[in-house]
Amino acid sequence: MGAGRERVQPLTIAVPIHRWWLWWLRVSFPLAERVWPVNRITKRRLLGLRFIHFAHWGLATRVPHRGGRRLPVPYVLFHTNYNGDLVSYVDAFSIVVADQLRLQLQGSYGFPGPEPLGPFRRYFFEKAFREDHFWCAYPEASVKTVVAGMALEDELGRLRAAARDGDAAFAAGWERFLERHAERL
Amino acid sequence: MTWLLPVAGDVAALRARIAALPAGDASPFAAIPGAHVGRLVVLDGLADPRGGPPSGPLLLVAVDADGTAAGATAAVAGRLGEVLAHCEGYPAAGDGADVDRWLRRHRVRDGFSLRPYPDATVEEVRRALDVRARLAAFAVQADGLTPAQLRAAFVEAFGR
Numbered sequence: 399m400g401a402g403r404e405r406v407q408p409l410t411i412a413v414p415i416h417r418w419w420l421w422w423l424r425v426s427f428p429l430a431e432r433v434w435p436v437n438r439i440t441k442r443r444l445l446g447l448r449f450i451h452f453a454h455w456g457l458a459t460r461v462p463h464r465g466g467r468r469l470p471v472p473y474v475l476f477h478t479n480y481n482g483d484l485v486s487y488v489d490a491f492s493i494v495v496a497d498q499l500r501l502q503l504q505g506s507y508g509f510p511g512p513e514p515l516g517p518f519r520r521y522f523f524e525k526a527f528r529e530d531h532f533w534c535a536y537p538e539a540s541v542k543t544v545v546a547g548m549a550l551e552d553e554l555g556r557l558r559a560a561a562r563d564g565d566a567a568f569a570a571g572w573e574r575f576l577e578r579h580a581e582r583l
Numbered sequence: 584m585t586w587l588l589p590v591a592g593d594v595a596a597l598r599a600r601i602a603a604l605p606a607g608d609a610s611p612f613a614a615i616p617g618a619h620v621g622r623l624v625v626l627d628g629l630a631d632p633r634g635g636p637p638s639g640p641l642l643l644v645a646v647d648a649d650g651t652a653a654g655a656t657a658a659v660a661g662r663l664g665e666v667l668a669h670c671e672g673y674p675a676a677g678d679g680a681d682v683d684r685w686l687r688r689h690r691v692r693d694g695f696s697l698r699p700y701p702d703a704t705v706e707e708v709r710r711a712l713d714v715r716a717r718l719a720a721f722a723v724q725a726d727g728l729t730p731a732q733l734r735a736a737f738v739e740a741f742g743r
Contacts, residue, residue, distance in 0.1 A: 406620070408620075408622050410622065410624045410643060410645075412626065412629055414629070414630065414631070414632045423694065424694075427694030427695045428694070430695050431694065431695045431696065441697060444697050445697060445699050448699075450697050450699065451619075451620070451698075451699065452619065452620060452647050452696070452697065452698055453696065453697040454585060454645070454693040454695075454696045454697075455693065455694050455695040455696070456585050456691040456692060456693050456694050457691070457694055458587055458629075458691050461587055461588075461589050461638070461641065461689070462587075462588075462589075462672075462688040462689045463587065463688065463689055463690060463691050463692075464687070464688045464689075464690075465688065466688070466689075469629065469638050470631045470633065470635050470638060471631060471632065471633065473629055475585060475587070475643070475691055477585065477622065477624075477643070477645050478697075479620050507632035508632065527624050527625075527626055527643075528624070529622050529623070529624050530598060530601045530602070530623050530624055530625050531601050531602075531604050531606075531610070531621075531622065531623040532620075532621070532622045532623075533606070533607075533610040533612040533613060533618075533620065533621045533622070534619070534620045535613070535618060535619050535620070535705045535708070535709070536619075536705075536708055536709060536712055539708070539712050541699050543712060543715055544699070544700055544703075544708055544711060544712060545699060545700060546715055547708075547710075547711030547712045547713075547714055547715035548700065548703065548707075548711045550711070550714050550715050550718055551710070551711055551714050554714055554718070554741060557737065557741070558741060558742070558743055561734055561737055561738055561741075561743060562743055564734075565730040565731045565733070565734045566730055568730065568733065568734040568737065569730035569733055569734070572725065572733060572737070576722065580722075582715065583715065583718060583719040583722050
């Protein structure tokens, strides 16, 4: 795992699923990934959690994946990078996207449902693996600081323009900037 | 991108090899152009919930990088060879193209992904973070300055 001071944390889990559930996920993953408006609705809610940097779900059925030996049961491989503590991360999934969790995990072995929180946490943590090596290009960043920084980059151009218009214009522009963007700083 | 590779032989040797990798800026993932994050996870065994023996051991390699899948695959092959050599079928005697082909066979395609800043390159992310940090520092410095001092300080910090 990353060092404790680092704000980006990794999580890797493998969830065994019934073979009949594989067919549902083979249909629903592409729908949720690519087909409007399903993708928009699905991703908006998850991204609204604002602590997921990257998250990927894949289906492992054979090793090697192409032409290899079949695994006894299929697995959903999930790996993600997030900010904050893991319990809050798992609880947020349970509370905010409970219906999406059911749509994804209802056909997994031993799925207790997203609530109550205790059994779901245990189910989730039992399937987690310790990362042996993890690296992030911006380990101290949070999703909020990255997104805020992108918005502030646009504003920086406006501030530079105001600075070319003299002291009073810049001071007024700076005040407006603080009013609009103080929470992003 | 994600790869799932069967481990050949001694898992402890693989773990020791991974543990010896440098962290931070010296990590092999740091040398992959455009990489945002990378991980190596040794899966001792994927449990069979029906009571059968676990599948494994396996090595999961994952990287999020800008650019093409082919570019990321080639970079992983080039930077992580000493780790990948602990996996079944690794073409130790082959050239880069052989390793690429071997990795492609082991790739588990992402079915669904989340990226809160999907089009941003790693350099754009770093620049955005830098801009935010500098503006935050400037906001503290700017408190109480006259308009002339404020503008002069801004120009000095950020240019025109």
